[in-house]
Amino acid sequence: MRPITPFLWTLFGAGGTIAALLFPVHLVLSGLAFPLGALEAPSYDVLYGLVRHPVTRLYLLVVITLPLFHWAHRFRYTLYDVLQLKHLYRLIAVLCYSAALLGSAVAAYTVWRIP
């Protein structure tokens, strides 16, 4: 069987790049500026209209799933190194990537179900 590590590393890399490029602006706007009223938030209808667009759907899917895999990969190694849990490496790997898979499934389902 081919080891899957290079594939997981690719997801990690892609997710890291997307997070680096796009998360700051999303977090500033949706997480801080809009809720706190620093900037005027777009209305529900505007946003809803936006997410219905196919390009936006694809965008959202990518921007949510890949960073989850970025997390899974990096966090897994952090647990090995910092907490010295190398002996549990199978368990940790299964837990981390399952969590990322679950999140991705929910995201895919949600995007799929947008009317």
Added chain:
Amino acid sequence: MALVHDVLIIGGGGAGLRAAIAAAELDPRLDIAVVSKVYPMRSHTVSAEGGAAAVIKPGDSLDAHAYDTISGGDWLSDQDAVEAFVREAPAEMLQLEHWGCPWSREPDGHVAVRPFGGMKLERTWFAADKTGFHMLHALFQTTLKYDSIRRYDEWFVTKILVDEGRCQGVVAIEVATGRIQAVLAKAVILCTGGCGKVFPYTTNASIKNGDGMALAYRAGAPLKDMEFVQYHPTGLPFTGILITEATRSEGGWLLNKDGYRYLQDYDLGKPEPKPVFRSMELGPRDRLSQAFVKEQEKGRTLVGPYGHYVHLDIRHLGQKLIDKKLPFVRELCLKYENIDPVKEMIPVRPVVHYMMGGIHTDIHGATSLAGLFAAGEVACVSINGANRLGSNSLTELLVFGARAGTAAAAFASQQRKPSPSVLAQAQDEERRLGERFLRKTGGTEKVAALRAEMQKTMEESAGIYRTASVLEEAARKLRKLQERFHDVSLEDRSYTFNTELIAVLELSYMLDVAEAIVHSALQRRESRGSHQRTDYPKRDDTQFLAHSLATRGENGSPRIEYLSVTITRWPPAQRVYGR
């Protein structure tokens, strides 16, 4: 229990590794071993900077390389050896290229060459200014692919085993554990490098203690031309760190305290702004070092905390060239001298650099003891004569390393297994080491103190200029030191990585080698190449166109004999530079 191999190589420097590969390639069935007191890549070949000479460019010729070598050696070189050397050099260098050595290149992809001191043409191959480093690592990494080469890293050889007039192996200490072990072999090649550490100021590493020379000498093989000690004109004053000759071949100037290119006063040519072959700063090392002493006598050198020095100026070469071709020089100056050669002049003085002499061998690396071979700086074939030209030594490691490897392998194929009777000698050696050092009671002399006295004696007597009275005094002092050595006592009695034990054994080797140097120098009543006698300032071909051979006498002091020089096509003439 003994370890047994076919070919045993002592030393993992350039010569040793090249020999190992040559033996392995000659016959893959041979069982080859390399014993080295340091990991092979720590060997001193690693620090060679400038380059390695071999004819490759159109316009150059083997004869020209031979002539430069022979005249550079003041006609003491054996010309048959030199001819073999220059002939085989290009293929050896190419071989190293095929093994991955990162030689510097021309824009079209061919190997680049640079000029070097005493050479008439550009023929020095280089890998920036870390030639030795790249050669050694390329060789070492290449040896890894031969499964027939077994290594004993950090094993220190203390004795050569001789039985029935034939060398049958060695006794060595596994440094990490203190285990003393016989390693038997059908043929042994000594590649243990030089002995610069008999002098206080040297470019040589701490591991260059003449081990192999003393081992062979004690086993009855004579040492040849030991009086010829090369001073390199440009070492850093305190550390002796070498500033490569390449600085001068790229166009650096030597300046005295008045900023004057003083070499023009010593029959080395006229100062030109650009470097000229075999002239001024590109003269041979012996002449440049001698000029320094004269300059010092005239009071025209500078004085610092570590004695007299002059300036090496490369500022006019510009940062770009320095960073491209001499990056290591800049790094060394910045790191160890806290000066930037792009903006400042480098303080330099002559320091002991290389031993032209060594174990007497024939053109195949065979010593006078059957089954014992030698190659590299430890050996004297002799191609270097009375003065080695820069960049000939690295090439010599390859050419004569390969020759010795092949010869030893051929010899081994025809021998029976080493006789187990030598194992008794190995047990004696183990007992000797225990009684004399590890379990010794009493004794008051310290290793460091004896070593310092020996080095001082050597600098005062066997330096750039020598004279009978001082050499005689030095011979007496060294005898005295040999006696005091019996009274040496160690603070470290441990078996595990006992570096004091190693140091004391190295000191005993150095004392033997120092005696050989002083006695050979005393007997040679002429001036030739690096051997300058103020009481005999002329070269004397009628008496001394001959190699000196030092054999260990009954009482331990050397006995000196002479052997004629082989002349083929270049009859002795005057050495002319700068004209």
Added chain:
Amino acid sequence: MSPGTQYTPYHPKWYRRRMSVWWWLQNRSYVYFVLRELTSVFVGLCALLLLWHLRALVQGPEAHAHFLAQMRRPFFVGLNGVGLLFILFHTITWFNLTPKAMVVRLGGKRVPDWTIAGLNYVAWVLLSVAVAVVLLRG
């Protein structure tokens, strides 16, 4: 004892130091490394935040209003604030390290690290402006 070293009568005992569980506090660089690795937690949280936001949008105006209200609670404001610091830390370290892995050659010469890192920053600014414009303008 490492392979290749035989046991001998002189029984040397190679001493092996154990690595402390707190090794990452031993020097500044290690702390920096661990903080860098922990940014992944906030990357994950931020992805979940987007997912939550999306689901709220899909579920209708009330759910969306509820989401916005949640975000105004001090807990989430604090979390998002800390998160932003970590995400920025991630962005900067990520961009600065990219050139190490990506060696780009043009005409045989290696493109200098700062150029590659610089291009990352330019892309970052452009994409951020684009996202902001789309969101603010509708």
Added chain:
Amino acid sequence: MPPSVTLAVTRYRPEQESEPTLQTYEVPFRKDWVVLDALNYIKDNLDGSLSFRWSCRMGVCGSCGMMVNGSPKLTCAAFLSDYLPGPIRVEPLNYFPIIRDLVVDMTDFMHKLKKVKPWIIRAQEKPLADGEYLQTPDQLEMYKQFSMCINCMLCYSACPVYGLEQSFIGPAAIALAQRYNLDSRDEAARERLEILSEHDGMWQCTFVGECSKVCPKNVDPAGAIQQLKLVGAVDWFRFLLPWGTR
């Protein structure tokens, strides 16, 4: 300038002690002395039984690596004056087993080095008579940096991943593999990629990056490893291509 400086040096004599201790020595301070000079002063004048390795004293043989105040350094290139007022802590390299005092066991690395096949491998050797393999200065530049490794082991003793998992093949060995991969004369990059992709290979590295920071020769093993990962990742997707081999 102080007249003297204190060194706290690790001592470990396995025949007598069960674990290492620190011993302090007072040595004269000289402006141009490096830590190695101070150790030699101790060995020659104060305590002949102190053990450590050194050789070239010019930063190229790679034998004098030790921890100086907790960081891996070549002691022949670490000036006393940079650590004033002291005391200066000198310890054996981290993560390696200690043989004695400041001497560590590095046989492990020697095995790893051999494993990555650091020599030129070609399907077809060119006869010597046909001259050199042509290699332009630009092609030389591709791998030059990775060929500067002096095997000093500072990078290993800076890498916590190696500290935690000694089977990790480690920074210098991977950098040397990459040195041959990038050499235009070599044809075995695939073979080495396979070796490095094994369980203890390059994927263990979490890009701590300390290896490159402490490297005295600017080899940048961290860069080599990440570049190899990229190659490995791209290689993984080759099956998607119609002409992919697997």
